[in-house]
Amino acid sequence: MTVQDAATLRARRQWPMPKQAVPGAPLLEVEDLSVRFRMPGGPSVKAVDGVSFRLEDGEAMGLAGESGCGKTTTALSLVRLLPANGRISSGSVRLFGIDLVPKTERQMARYRWREISMVFQGAMNALNPVKRVGDQIAEPIEIRLGQPRGAAQKRAAELLDLVGIPEKRASAYPHELSGGMRQRAMIAMALACDPALVIGDEPTTALDVMVQAQILALLERLRRDLGLSLMLITHDLSVIAETCDRVMIMYAGRVAEEGPVRRLFSAPRHPYTAKLLSSFPNIRADRRTLDTIPGSPPDLRKPPPGCRFAPRCAHAMPVCTEEAPTEVRFADGVRVACHLFPPGAQGVVASGVAASGIGGGLVRAAALPSAGGRP
Amino acid sequence: MSGRYLLQKLARAVLTIIVIVLLNFLLFRAMPGSPARIASHHPGVTQAAIDQLAARWGLDKPLIPDQLVAYVNATLTGDFGLSYQFRGEPVTEVIGDRFWPTMILIGLGELFAIIIGLALGAYAGWRRGSAVDRVGGGISLVLYSMPYFVIGMPLIIVFAAGLGWFPTSGMFDAGATYASGLDQLLDFAHHLVLPLTTVTLGLVGAYSILMRSAIMETRSEDYITTARAKGLTDGRVLRTHAFPNALLPMVTIIAIDLGYVVAGAITAEVVFNWPGIGTLTVDALQARDYPVLQGIFLLLSFTVVLANLVADLVYGFLDPRVRV
Incomplete structure (x- = not known):
């Protein structure tokens, strides 16, 4: 996405930009975000530790990693919907250049749904079981945008139509809809206030493969038609490959690798990314036993020093268990935090700068150690 | 709410009431003491009144069916008998x-x-x-x-x-x-x-x-x-x-x-x-x-x-x- 595109997309907004928006600032810039969970009678859990990334207008970014790696926590902390014992301990979340972290709860409410809305996993539980779906979609239109009830209902019906649900189903209750329909309704609800960014937290996980494909096609269409910016959290790397421009792989609360989907999937640099990709079936490849990663993610109450993946890494060196790797950026836009790629290594263009934009030239990282590529 | 749901619930309620009426009948027949004995503790109750009671509830006939039929009939017509304690006032009025x-x-x-x-x-x-x-x-x-x-x-x-x-x-x-x-x-x-x-x-x-x-x-x-x-x-x-x-x-x-x-x-x-x-x-x-x-x-x-x-x-x- 170029700046020109961002300007076009912002001009298409139905509602004015937030007053404090910094002109020229990217859609979302997260810097050094850390989230802790207080635990009864013990050290707190560092669920997210120094995560940085950036999202441009109209861009779709996938967020992948094992369960408990901090994907959902990262997403929820953007709108500060963490559970009661969770707290952002440091870092900034800048939406259009406005830092949301110091905002009070009341101020924060202004940005929820109108700027960042969410599609949750398993819409059966995410939709209120005793309210009609049309009313649930109309609710934010009425309350957040101050539209009269009739207009909100009308808009809700239009949104249902947009996601492929007949308008008359607006009067249905969630349990009267199929799983796919509920997820569509959830997506319609997420679009209610014309948000700048939609976060999908495993939006297709609970669905069967056919319905999954329909929902992904729907998201793809909405992205194209509405110029939606998307953040997609999923275990399913194929979903990311299909829908996203960029992908961020997280491990134990930190970013392992991030970059353009094609680059990252065809030539993973971080050993964890490589393992993650090889533990995923490939429909075109020969039948083979899927790779697994020995061991389990570390206890985040006492994360190991150094690289958190080191205990499970086949390429671990002495330095890996002592020092946390620095993030380095390659010319092709991929950034990696791994000691195999120290600052100053071949192909590395910058180090320690996380949330900066994608680099210009195509200086291909030449020498990829054995960690790269698929086995 | 569908009519079926309503009917189902109503039927269950009616059935429960029927069972309760039967249990209520049996419970008080199983308890010690007869109207005659209790009435005899109350001075002023004549033998004629006691006989009338026995005839009315069929107390000299078998429990089932005669007494039961008499009881159910009376209950259905809202007749719960007379209170002993309140000088023969009807139970419905007392309650x-x-x-x-x-x-x-x-x-x-x-x-x-x-x-x-x-x-x-x-x-x-x-x-x-x-x-x-x-x-x-x-x-x-x-x-x-x-x-x-x-x-x-x-x-x-x-x-x-x-x-x-x-x-x-x-x-x-x-x-x-x-x-x-x-x-x-x-x-x-x-x-x-x-x-x-x-x-x-x-x-x-x-x-x-x-x-x-x-x-x-x-x-x-x-x-x-x-x-x-x-x-x-x-x-x-x-x-x-x-x-x-x-x-x-x-x-x-x-x-x-x-x-x-x-x-x-x-x-x-x-x-x-x-x-x-x-x-x-x-x-x-x-x-x-x-x-x-x-x-x-x-x-x-x-x-x-x-x-x-x-x-x-x-x-x-x-x-x-x-x-x-």
Whole structure:
């Protein structure tokens, strides 16, 4: 996405930009975000530790990693919907250049749904079981945008139509809809206030493969038609490959690798990314036993020093268990935090700068150690 | 709500009532003592009256079918016999006189307890660990564990005997003459304050504790996160999403409780000598006034069944998922 595109997309907004928006600032810039969970009678859990990334207008970014790696926590902390014992301990979340972290709860409410809305996993539980779906979609239109009830209902019906649900189903209750329909309704609800960014937290996980494909096609269409910016959290790397421009792989609360989907999937640099990709079936490849990663993610109450993946890494060196790797950026836009790629290594263009934009030239990282590529 | 659901629930209620009527019949036939023996303790009951009783209920004939048929026939026509204790007054009249005082006392008590208890419980559960939660929770638990007479006694000692603000017992001043209906109503209200407070306090603890846990359970539901993600204010999330959903399990609990409105009143009524069904039950037990007891039992069972039926219907109205 170029700046020109961002300007076009912002001009298409139905509602004015937030007053404090910094002109020229990217859609979302997260810097050094850390989230802790207080635990009864013990050290707190560092669920997210120094995560940085950036999202441009109209861009779709996938967020992948094992369960408990901090994907959902990262997403929820953007709108500060963490559970009661969770707290952002440091870092900034800048939406259009406005830092949301110091905002009070009341101020924060202004940005929820109108700027960042969410599609949750398993819409059966995410939709209120005793309210009609049309009313649930109309609710934010009425309350957040101050539209009269009739207009909100009308808009809700239009949104249902947009996601492929007949308008008359607006009067249905969630349990009267199929799983796919509920997820569509959830997506319609997420679009209610014309948000700048939609976060999908495993939006297709609970669905069967056919319905999954329909929902992904729907998201793809909405992205194209509405110029939606998307953040997609999923275990399913194929979903990311299909829908996203960029992908961020997280491990134990930190970013392992991030970059353009094609680059990252065809030539993973971080050993964890490589393992993650090889533990995923490939429909075109020969039948083979899927790779697994020995061991389990570390206890985040006492994360190991150094690289958190080191205990499970086949390429671990002495330095890996002592020092946390620095993030380095390659010319092709991929950034990696791994000691195999120290600052100053071949192909590395910058180090320690996380949330900066994608680099210009195509200086291909030449020498990829054995960690790269698929086995 | 579909007609089938309605019919199903109605049929179940009717069936339950039939079973209750039969049990009620058997229970009192199984108890010791016969009308003849009990009547003989009451001077002035002639042998002719006893014979008339026996003939009427078929007491000299077999239990089944003759006595049962006589009983069911009488019950269906609203004839519950005559009270032994109240000089042969019909049971329906004896119970009828005592019904409204109980309904007013316990009905209002339930109403206040539901409003206060649900509001307090919802707030405490939503703001878990707040001052309201801690103080309210403690008071609720204490009240929940106290029977009516333990709540009522101190109230009488302080506000009636001590400060003299309210009368100690009864529903009206003894032998009072009233200038107007309003005067009489004021006297009634004056007598009602302490018993009503007792009943309300006795019920409010349970409701607030149950509502608190219902809200806490609802609070962790995904759709509450959705509501918060929508940028709704905390109060609105509580009012429009958490409260209505937490209310669902409460409807059943409240309905079952309402069924015991009459039964639950006994101790509260006795403490304040409130002329309701509760005191009548105690009096009838002491006097072995079986016809009256039989009538009361039937009334109690009937209110329980009715309250459950209402709960089912209200639930079906509130929760779209049960509208099958």
